[in-house]
Amino acid sequence: MREQHSSPPVIVIGAGIVGTATAAFLAMAGTPVRLLDASAPASGATGAADGAVSVASKRPGPMMTMARAGAALYRELAGQGLFQGLFHKRPTFLVAASDAEADVLSDHSKALGEVGAPVRWLTRDGAADRLPSLTRKVVAVLEVEDEGHAIGYSIVSRLISAARLKVERYCPVASLEYEGRSGRVSGVRVGGAVIEASAVVVAAGGGAGRLIGLPDVSRPRRGQQLVTERAPGLNAALPGSLLSCSYLLSKKHEGEKADARGYGVVIDPLETGQFLIGSTREEGRTIPENDIEAVAHLAASAQEMVPALGQLRILRCFAGIRTATCDGLPMIGRMPGTENLFVAAGFEGDGICLGPLTGRIMADLVRGEEPEMDVSPFDPGRFATGSIAA
Amino acid sequence: MTAVRTFFWQGIEVPFRAGESVAAALSGANIHGFGKDNAGSQTRYFCGIGACQCCLVRVDGRTTEACLEPVHAGMIVTALEDGDA
Amino acid sequence: MREADIIVVGGGPAGVSAAVEAAKSGLSVVLCEQRPALGGAIHRQPAEGAAPVAALPSLARRWQSLSAKLSASRVEVRTRRAFVGIDSTGAVLIDDRAAGKVEVRRPRALILACGAVERVRPRPGWHLPGVAAAGGLQVMLKEGRVPEGRVLLAGSGPLLLALAAQMTAAGNPPVAVVEEGDPVSRPLAATRLLTHPFILPDMAVLMMPVLLRRFLWRRGTRLTEITQSADMLSARLRAPDGREERFEVDRIGLHDGLRANDFGLTADPPSGLVILRAGDLREVLGAHAAEADGAEAGREAAARLEGRPSCGSRSAMRRHRALQHRLSRIFAPAQGATVLRDCPDETVICRCEGRTIGHLKEQLAGPDAVSARELRLNGRFGMGACQGRFCSEWALSLMSELRRSAGVPASPPDFAETGVCRWPLRPVALSSLANAGIYDDTRTERHIEGISA
Ligand SMILES: Cc1cc2nc3c(=O)[nH]c(=O)nc-3n(C[C@H](O)[C@H](O)[C@H](O)COP(=O)(O)OP(=O)(O)OC[C@H]3O[C@@H](n4cnc5c(N)ncnc54)[C@H](O)[C@@H]3O)c2cc1C
């Protein structure tokens, strides 16, 4: 096919799940696009995440609403073939180990009910039946249906091949180029060269803030995780992921202290028969590395929740860096004052779930079409206008 | 005056020499395939130094390398495929 | 309880001599070995009642002398302790398998002497039961289990002949040694070995069974395929003139050289901890070099901890390196380097995850130029239990072969790019991690007696 457009392509900065989905949906809609990454696809948070496509773990409010839509899109794309074999539908089990946690869970279940998530309480016997490997020392278990799991890097790889994208690797964008005072960006600067763009989407995860001139709106939050060897029998006995209520709590206390470290345990049965055990929330940590204190803590908590895990061997530990904004909501939308500059970043621990949906919304916004859902709660303008102190 | 010592492989009694590995003892009994691992590959002795992970067996419930694990009298050794921990 | 000043990992010649030398300074030294006994690859001790396998002449008695020095030293030896990594805070992690816990230790210096691992190139059928690494068969032999039945050894390097000589002495010579190189056709290179007189008696021992025709020595010949028929293995060989030949055997030992066992170790360690590498883990130079190198590392560690200028030039290694270069030239493949991409697509590269050459080609088929890390993640090469020790090298070299043939000018992808520098270096039981604790001597009996006294 010959290049028909005389105008330059749209440039998407960042080949994580958000940027790749944006570029893929643009390309599939026929908009010429270039996808640039400072390193390689899924080299940021996307390649070091768990893959909960989950409403159960979200905070009530716009995030929970968007997560419902995000999970629905995964189901739709799995059905249509694009995510076939990559998205695995299954429930999430929220586990309360104390009366205090059960109270938190009870409030949470109401919020989930309000967005229409199908939830049900398991009785003690019901839990023992459905989750035979779970410790008996639980106070309450809430099952949330319509959830699922997808591996971030696999989704990215699938989107790249489906849209036949050629990712421009090792291409760090130093800055955006503005067109005089016209209120438009004209391109991006990489090394000594400027690449022209008809529009720019900044989906650069932790690198986004600096590019859009808001370096202080987000901060890094590290997560350490473990992967076990394969254990098909034990894996098959766990019909969905287990989420301790301490996870909800760790998400809630969004780091009052600069170096706070939270543990919220998730046990995820993977398709390979392995288990993924996550994860810490460590404020201000930018280097994806593991320390024994955190790993031992996660291992002990996982073993407490599912004692049989103790006998499995850990093959790998790894860490990823989430990007959290100061109000806990992502930035999704057009930058105020710059008509062809868009941003989608700050997804903290929810970007796998929200990535494909965000990509589709961004593609619509860039193409001047009405997006499928209202993203005004995520308007990046809230930071730019100074209405929220960063 | 070395009494014959034995351990159990898949429920069968197998003799061994003090100080040898599970893999060496199994080899002495002419047992070379240790069943399938959890990825479906045949397990067997390969590198002998704990590096290749081809020789995994279950010893008293734990997954371990047959080539590194010293064998003891009465030890219960099974193939991985006999089920998870 | 005071933490040891120096922890040495690996109880082969390098580790033992490092520990002995370091302890001479009066610093406290702990030696950790994953196996139940010391000795390493070369001085592995036989099981009770088994006949010891004669060491090469140049190595005879070296071990007695080293172990005597060790017994006389104040080194604390801890067996069945596997080093599993250094965490981001500089803690040294030791898996105490017998106790079921990971010891978290904070020495001032760490000497790594974990030896080498064998390279075994993927060939059709290499993953079949009955096929082992030749060194693996040697380990078995040293433990007192002579490989039985008809055995074929194939690949390249002096280890094949060493094993063949040991098997011959133990009463079951291999049916053939299939050597890709052709040492005899390189007389000039061979005479250069005369400049290393200490290995001459070793060479005599290696060559004796060849000269006595105790087994066939097929030189310049490549094993191209292994198939299984009934309970036999069938090996297909290709001679330099292209002629093919088949051997029906019970067992096959493969060996394509050695490489340092330094997987997963980071180049830049956390600050504060002095880390030295010694022996084959630093550079594969053989047993004599390993012992000398270990001793130097031990002295260097002590010197650095005591703030003395360190002598560590490791200059003695130059001679050993020259020897290894000569040997590798003599054993260079006669039919040129192998091309992995010519192997059938079903050939397994990553045994742990069951990934083949065909799977790898699929990953690289699209228009997008994937990186080594993406190949690893999406293709699952090196994601299994061996953590890439046996397959990463081949997956990466096949990747560059394919790129080169597609005309993509790519810098050779390396291990660092695949993101595998992390701990645990070995799979560790989750319960042992859950029990991880600061190493605490009060748990050892000796100390408890001390308290009650
Ligand atoms: C431990 C952990 C567990 C998680 N678990 C889940 C989960 O279960 N469910 C869920 O939904 N989410 C989860 N997440 C969150 C999820 O991974 C992220 O929200 C999501 O991956 C963010 O995607 P992204 O595309 O915005 O950013 P990233 O994946 O970080 O991608 C940003 C990309 O931009 C590139 N870049 C940066 N700066 C520049 C520049 N100047 N020029 C060019 N390129 C640049 C980077 O190289 C990178 O590839 C988890 C995260 C972590 C760390």
Ligand SMILES: Cc1cc2nc3c(=O)[nH]c(=O)nc-3n(C[C@H](O)[C@H](O)[C@H](O)COP(=O)(O)OP(=O)(O)OC[C@H]3O[C@@H](n4cnc5c(N)ncnc54)[C@H](O)[C@@H]3O)c2cc1C
């Ligand atoms: C299978 C094999 C056969 C060989 N045969 C010969 C031969 O015939 N002739 C020859 O000259 N050279 C041979 N070599 C080379 C030989 O390795 C060196 O000559 C010499 O033994 C190197 O000494 P080293 O101390 O560096 O390592 P090694 O002798 O290999 O000792 C390393 C020690 O470290 C231990 N170890 C490894 N990882 C860990 C860990 N994570 N935690 C705790 N302990 C660990 C091992 O169990 C081993 O005891 C062989 C090597 C191998 C692998």
Ligand code: FES
């Ligand atoms: S044979 Fe390789 S790990 Fe045991």
